[in-house]
Amino acid sequence: MAIESLRDRVFSTKSDVWSFGVVLWELFSLARTPYPLIRPEDMCRKLAEGYRMEKPPYAPRSIYQMMLRCWKAEPSERPSFEKLTINIAVLIEEHVKTFYLELGNPYTKIYADIWKRERETAISAEESDALEVE
Missing domain, CATH: 1.20.5 (Single alpha-helices involved in coiled-coils or other helix-helix interfaces)
Structure with a gap:
């Protein structure tokens, strides 16, 4: 879930783009659970501090770069x-x-x-x- 959705309960097309990036991550990790080892209560803080999931093993660099663009902290910077x-x-x-x-x-x-x-x-x-x- 996007930072603004977790923090402020704001949902928009841009927060959907964030979620799309997570879906891409799940596809290229062959359905691993996203944000492994992060407790739900720590999620918002970690994301706000810049934490992003690592490149999944089956994702080409170009797809991972797309994921990272989807996970920009500022919604207006997301594609x-x-x-x-x-x-x-x-x-x-x-x-x-x-x-x-x-x-x-x-x-x-x-x-x-x-x-x-x-x-x-x-x-x-x-x-x-x-x-x-x-």
């Missing part, structure tokens, strides 16, 4: 959901491009090997034809 949507779309697009490029690597090697064998076979056939003519 809008529109901005988050754009950032996530860009990250997904980059990941998909990388994934498909990596996915294509084995096929590129397979086709290169096939092409090499066919070429060697063609050269062998030409050489044997040349020997028969002589």
Whole structure:
């Protein structure tokens, strides 16, 4: 829960952005409980002092940076959901491009090997034809 929600019981789209950052953390930590080892009565003070959860093991640095922006102490400094949507779309697009490029690597090697064998076979056939003519 956002600092202002804990302290002043203020709920807004910006406090929802904070919560979205926590949901991201839960997703990339594979459903670990957020704010481990912090007692509920200490939560508001720790957050106000700047405590933020560590990067989850499965989160890329770019996603963790997004989480940290969602957890800015000042609500006006947190990104809008529109901005988050754009950032996530860009990250997904980059990941998909990388994934498909990596996915294509084995096929590129397979086709290169096939092409090499066919070429060697063609050269062998030409050489044997040349020997028969002589």
